[in-house]
Structures are given as C-alpha cells and as structure tokens.
Amino acid sequence: MSSPVNPGRGDDVVMRGGRVLTMAQSSHASALAFSGGRLTAVGSDRDVSARIGPSTRVIELAGRTVMPGMTDGHAHMDREGLKGLLPSVSGCRSIAELVDRLREVAAATPRGQWIVTMPLGEPPEYRWSPEMYAEGRLPDRHDLDRATGDHPLWIRCAWGYWPGAAPLVSVANTAALRLAGVGADTASPSPRLRIEKDAAGEPTGRFYEDSLQPLAEFTIFRLAPHFNEHDRLRTLAASMEAYNRYGTTAVFEGHGAAPELIRAYRSVRAAGKPSVRVRLVFSPGWNQASGEDIRSWVREHARRLGGKGEGDEWLRLEGLFAEPQTHPEDARLRAACAPQTGWAGFRYDCGLPPDKVRVLLEEAARARLRVCAIQTGMADVFIDVAKRVPIDGLRWVVAHPATLDQRQIAGIREHGMVVTTLTGAYIWRRAAATLRRVGKEREDTLCPIRSLLDAGVPVALASDNLPVSLWNTVWHAVSRIDRETGTVIAPGQRISREAALRCATVHGAWLCLDEHERGTLEAGKLADLLVLPEDPLSMPEERLAQVVPDETWVGGRRVFPH
DSSP, X not given: OBOOOOTTTOOSEEEESSEEOOOSSOOXXXXXXXXXXXXXXXXXXXXXXXXXXXXXXXXXXXXXEXXXXXXXXXXXXXXXXXXXXXXXXXXXXXXHHHHHHHHHHHHTXXXXXXXXXXXXXXXXXXXXXXXXXXXXXXXXXXXXXXXXXXXXXXXXXXXXXXXXXXXXXXXEOHHHHXXXXXXXXXXXXXXXXXXXXXXXXXEEEEEEESSSSOOGGGTTTTTSOOOOHHHHHXXXXXHHHHHHXXXXXXEEEEEEEOHHHHHHHHHHHHTSOOSSEEEEEEOOOOSSOOHHHHHHHHHHHHHHHSTTOEEOSSEEEEEEEOEEOSSHHHHHHXXXXXXXXXXXXSOTTOEEOHHHXXXXXXXXXXXXXOEEEESHHHHHHHHHHHHHSOOTTSOOEEEOOSBOOHXXXXXXXXXXXXXXXOHIIIIIITHHXXXXXXXXXXXXXXXXXXXXXXXXXXXXXXXXXXXXXXXXXXXXXXXXXXXXXXXXXXXXXXXXXXXXHHHHTHHHHHHTXXXXXXXXXXXXXXXXXXXXXXXXXXXOGGXXXXXXXXXXXXXXXXXXXX
C-alpha cells in the first residue's frame, strides 16, 4: 500500500534491501518510504524505489531488519535521567575504596553544601549486603566522616522496587545527622523506619526501612536536597535518549504522574518535538477525601481526562490512577513533602480506603474515564465494579499482576481491559519465589501472557525502568527463565518471538489508544521504526535481551544515534 508520490521531490527517506517486519497482517516487505513524519509506502524494493526523487535520502539496509518502534507499557522513564544527577558509589569493593570515592566528591563540592549520592550496591537493582565490602560490614557515620566533615553527606536508599526486597538502607555522616536533628533520643517517625544505634545508644548513621517506598528522605532528611521540577525538566531529554537507544519510541506511564512531573513533560513538549511519545495518567492526591469529595473531583476532571485526554501525538494526559492505601500514616508522611516525590514521580497520597476506591471507580466508570491500577487484587475489584457500571470500551489497565487465574482472565477479557506485564520482576527475578508462595499447582497463573493472548486480551510489555531495554522483556516472555534457579517457569506460558514483538508494538499502541496511528508499519501511519542489525525472529534466542538497534526513528526523525 502506498500514498501518491510528490513527482518533483520524492519522499524524504527510502529504506530498501532488507526485511520489514510490519506487524500487520501482510508482513512481506523489503522496503519502505516516509515523508512528513508518516509512512508513505511499504512493499518491494522495486515499488518503493519508484518513489525516489532528487531530494530523497536512500538508506541501503543491506539485509538488516526494520520493525515498528516499541512502546514501554510501564516505563517510569523520568527516573533514568535523574540517576545522573547524583554521584555514584557503585563499583567500590571495600569501605576504604568508598571513602576515597566520597572524598573526591567532597573535594569538588563547596564546603557546607549537602552531598547526596546514589544508593549502595550495583545498578540497576542496587541490592546490598554487608558482604559486598571487604570489611564484611556496611559503612557507618564514622566511615563517612573520614570522607568529609565539612559537608552533610547522605547515601540515599534505593527505590525499593529496584532490589525488590526490604529493608532499604541509607547512611549519613555526623554533619548530616546533626542537621537532621538525629541523636541518641531521636524516635523514628514510623515503625517501618529504624534508626540504628550502637551499644552506647548513639546513632550509627545507618537507617533501615521495611518498606519499598522510602520514608527517611521525606521525614528525617527532609532538609536534604530533593529532586525538583527543574531537575526533572533538565533530565528528561537524557531519559528519552536512554530509551531511544534500545528502540523505545513511546511510553505509557500508568502508575500516574504528579503535577510536578506533568509540568516538566509539558515544558519539554513546548520546547519542540521530544524523541519519545509520552502518555501520562493523572495521579490524584486524596488527603483523607470523603466520598463526596471523590465524586466532585471526578465531575470536575471528567472532561479534561476523558477519552484521549489533553495533548497531541507527542504528549497526552488521560485517565487516572487508583489504588487501595496501605499504611496510611506512612503515606501521609511522604505526601507532606509535596511537591517533592523522589523517585516515585507520582503522588504518595493517591491511595484510598477500599470502600472509597470503589466509589472512585464507579464514579469514573459513569463519567467514562479510564482507570489504571497495579497488582492482581485490583483485577478483581475492576471486574466487580464492571458488573454494576459498564466499563466496556474504556480500556481500563491492570498493571504488572504477578498472577492471574482463568476466572480473572475471563473477566478482564469480558470487560475490555488491557494488561501490562513486568516480566523482569515476575519471570526473571522472582518467578521461583512467587511459585513457592502460591504453590506448584498454580504455576500456570504466573505472569500468564500466553493465556491472556489466547483469550484475546491485549498485553503490553513493560520495563519498569529496570533496566530500560524492552528487549529484556521480549526475551523473558519467550524463554521464561527464572534467574534464581535457571529453570523455565510455567513453560506453557511461553510465547513466540513474533507474539512478544506484537506485545511490544501493536498492543503497546493499543494501550495508548494509538492503534490507528502506530504499532504497525503501514502507509499513513507514523514513521516510528527501528533498524536492527539482525532479524529478531531468527537470531539466537539468548541474544534477544542484548539487542541494540542500529537506528531508532520517531516521526520520521532519527533519534538514535544522533
């Protein structure tokens, strides 16, 4: 299929001599052309070459593969650039080496200025243990004092979903403890935050948190520097570049975005065309809202957040995030530090008591608003609400469920929901642990992508920023190998490579309400595409996770490499 040629000029770009994986029903093509940011032809070398004009750029693929750009269904993309703002303490094999690293940072930092670093451990997970250092223990305040006594110094904890396990750990020097007002008599603001003390009752400088969402930074270290709106704005371009490098051309942020993050994205869009298409979901802050407060909020926001919401093909804000609250006192402590949200990027007071979650969902359904939620339990809540108030056509999103049984899958299909999967967490890193928890008899319910696809449920793959490449998730979905045991978990849930690529392209576009604009390579659709050095359908399976495109194009513009 093709559109008319401009006889005097030809198309902007013609790619030929390769294999084009269109992800559409007709997938036999070796060339394509695009102009003005949209595909104009996909077909044979002969047919597409006829579109070459005097100003056409011709790219000889020389057997390489072209496929649609990929959509990350749960990206947290903004976090990637933020990591570059903080000094790294990774790679240190001893506390002595860590102290030397911090001493160098201090020498380059004005006296008295806070030094806040990335967490202990190695990226991207930042897992820690005392055995990671030659001394067989973690650093304490005395170690950090050797690095500097002229600066308050704090090694912040990881975002808990990176290591995937508590406790989280952070370490401060004496100057930081003094500014934070932490002494022998200091009580913790939460039972899930422990201020470690030595035999004499004095703080060691170590803080342990039995929560996956940090507490210390929003309470004890509230005076320390936080990520602000300017930080988010100035690092978003770097975040997008990191995702472009691995072929991601669009992201869906279903966990919700706080106003500060929304403003940063809008500033980037106002400055020009970004290199990643972004779909944001609104993260409301409830702060002990009543049922009537919730109903009023839905009425007020239904018009702006309904349908495709506000924005354009590059940036849209649509729908809302909902979840039941856990540990509401901790949530209030974190939310009190607003607008700062740390690594989260979403509001910490977005949770509601279970009865009010149902009020919100039913009101949203009546207002024809899209809702996104995380974890398996919310699938049941969605299904129950849909029995009372129809949600068909709204494409409510169940994000990263660890397990889903056939009853839940049937309900998801019946009510037109979409699922985004965290294969990195629930196949690669924690499948064996989850299987021990739920029992061998429920193995086939673990991240059941095959069952969902067989039922006709759209499934989008998601990185969760751990790490940024969606090619890891493609490999997880195909191989289903568990890292801990090296075995295949739920082999009946394996899917083909083509099915996995459709999840990353076709279904990702469906998730974003963009299926008529992108997701397949067809004339008239947006020129979001990848040029790959090898064919992902035939390359050795073990190399799928390491794929790096030769080129990434968004809207007819090459965004990787620059």
